[in-house]
Amino acid sequence: MQDGIVLTTVDDFLNWGRKNSLWPMTFGLACCAIEMMATGAAKYDLERFGCGAFMATPRRADMMIVAGTVTLKMATRVKMLYEQMAEPKYVISMGSCANKGGPYWQHGYHVLKGVDEVVPVDVYVPGCPPRPESLIEGVMTLQKKIANERLLRDKWVKHA
Amino acid sequence: MLNELAQKINAAVAGANATVHNAPDAKSDSSVYVEASKIHAVAAFLKSSGSMNVLQAISGVDYVDYMEVVYIFAKFDFEKPSQLLLKVKLTDRVSPNVDTICDLYPAANFQERECFDMFGVKFNKHPDHRRILCPDDWEGFPLRKDYMAQKVYNGMTVYPEGKMNMADREFIVRQKMIKGAQEAASSDASEGKVQ
Numbered sequence: 001m002q003d004g005i006v007l008t009t010v011d012d013f014l015n016w017g018r019k020n021s022l023w024p025m026t027f028g029l030a031c032c033a034i035e036m037m038a039t040g041a042a043k044y045d046l047e048r049f050g051c052g053a054f055m056a057t058p059r060r061a062d063m064m065i066v067a068g069t070v071t072l073k074m075a076t077r078v079k080m081l082y083e084q085m086a087e088p089k090y091v092i093s094m095g096s097c098a099n100k101g102g103p104y105w106q107h108g109y110h111v112l113k114g115v116d117e118v119v120p121v122d123v124y125v126p127g128c129p130p131r132p133e134s135l136i137e138g139v140m141t142l143q144k145k146i147a148n149e150r151l152l153r154d155k156w157v158k159h160a
Numbered sequence: 161m162l163n164e165l166a167q168k169i170n171a172a173v174a175g176a177n178a179t180v181h182n183a184p185d186a187k188s189d190s191s192v193y194v195e196a197s198k199i200h201a202v203a204a205f206l207k208s209s210g211s212m213n214v215l216q217a218i219s220g221v222d223y224v225d226y227m228e229v230v231y232i233f234a235k236f237d238f239e240k241p242s243q244l245l246l247k248v249k250l251t252d253r254v255s256p257n258v259d260t261i262c263d264l265y266p267a268a269n270f271q272e273r274e275c276f277d278m279f280g281v282k283f284n285k286h287p288d289h290r291r292i293l294c295p296d297d298w299e300g301f302p303l304r305k306d307y308m309a310q311k312v313y314n315g316m317t318v319y320p321e322g323k324m325n326m327a328d329r330e331f332i333v334r335q336k337m338i339k340g341a342q343e344a345a346s347s348d349a350s351e352g353k354v355q
Contacts, residue, residue: 072295072313072314072316072318073294073295075314075316076314100323101323105323105324106324106325109302109307109309109318110294110302112316113317113319113320113323113324114323117316117317117320118316
C-alpha cells in the first residue's frame with residue numbers, strides 16, 4: 001500500500017500544524033523590508049496566518065523572506081543564512097530585485113540577478129515593492145504548497 | 161571671493177599654484193585648482209585660517225585622460241556662509257595617488273575610502289585604507305570609464321546570460337565604447353554570446 005490512509009492522515013495533521021505556524025526569519029535587505037514590516041504590524045497582521053513570529057535566528061525559522069536587493073556582497077551571507085536554517089525550510093523571494101535583479105537587472109554590476117541563483121525559491125512575489133496584500137498572498141500560496149506535501153510518505157514508503 | 165581665497169592660499173602655501181576656474185554659465189559652479197602634491201598643506205591652511213571649517217564631500221571624476229579629486233569645503237557661519245570646490249588634477253591615471261587629509265578633517269576618512277573604492281585613487285598615509293562599499297576581494301574600480309565588471313564573483317555569475325538581454329543595443333554600445341573593452345566584446349561575439 002503506497003499511500004496508506006494512516007500516513008496520509010498523519011501527514012495532513014503535520015502539514016496543518018506546519019503551515020499554520022510558519023515562522024519567518026527577521027531579515028530585510030532594502031525597501032521591501034519596510035513593506036514586510038508593515039505586513040507584520042497591526043494593520044495587516046501576518047499573525048492571523050500564523051507567521052507573525054519573526055525569529056531572530058535562522059535556526060528557529062521555517063521560512064526566509066528575501067525582502068530586497070541582493071547584492072553580490074550580501075548573496076554570500078544569504079546563502080549562509082539559508083544553510084543555517086533547519087529542514088524543512090522555505091524561501092519567499094519578495095519584490096523585483098530578489099526575483100530578477102529589478103532595476104539593476106541590465107546594468108547593475110553589483111546585484112545578483114535573482115536570489116534563485118544562490119538559494120532555491122518556493123514562491124516569487126512580484127512588485128516594487130509588493131504591497132502587504134501581495135506578500136500575504138505569497139505566504140498563503142506557500143501554505144497551500146505545504147498543505148500538499150507528503151513528508152512521511154516520502155520518507156517511509158519506497159517508490160512513493 | 162574665490163580670487164581672494166586663491167591669493168591667500170598662494171601666499172600661505174608655496175607652490176600651491178591655486179588658480180580659479182570661473183563658471184561658464186549660471187548653472188555651473190566656480191572652482192579652485194591646486195597642485196595635488198600640496199593638498200595637505202592647503203587643507204591645513206584652510207582649517208587653521210578658519211576660512212573653511214567643514215569638509216562636506218570628496219569625490220572623484222574620471223576624464224579618461226586624467227583623473228580629478230574634488231573636495232567640497234564649507235564655512236558654517238551665520239553672517240557669511242560660503243562653499244568652496246577645491247579640485248586637484250591627477251595626471252597618472254594608472255596609479256593615481258594624493259595625500260590624505262584625514263588628520264585634519266576626520267570626515268575625510270570614509271569619503272577617501274569611497275573615492276578609492278570607486279576610482280582607485282590611493283590616499284597616501286590614510287589610517288584605514290580599505291574598500292568601503294564593494295567587497296574586499298572585488299576586482300576593478302566601478303566608476304572608472306574603462307570599467308568592465310568581472311564575469312564571476314565568489315562562484316556567482318555577475319551577468320547570467322539566460323537572464324540578461326545580451327542583445328540589448330544600449331548594452332553592447334556601452335561596452336564597445338569603453339576603452340579596452342573592445343577585445344572582450346569581440347571575443348564574446350566570436351563565441352556567439354553577443355549578436
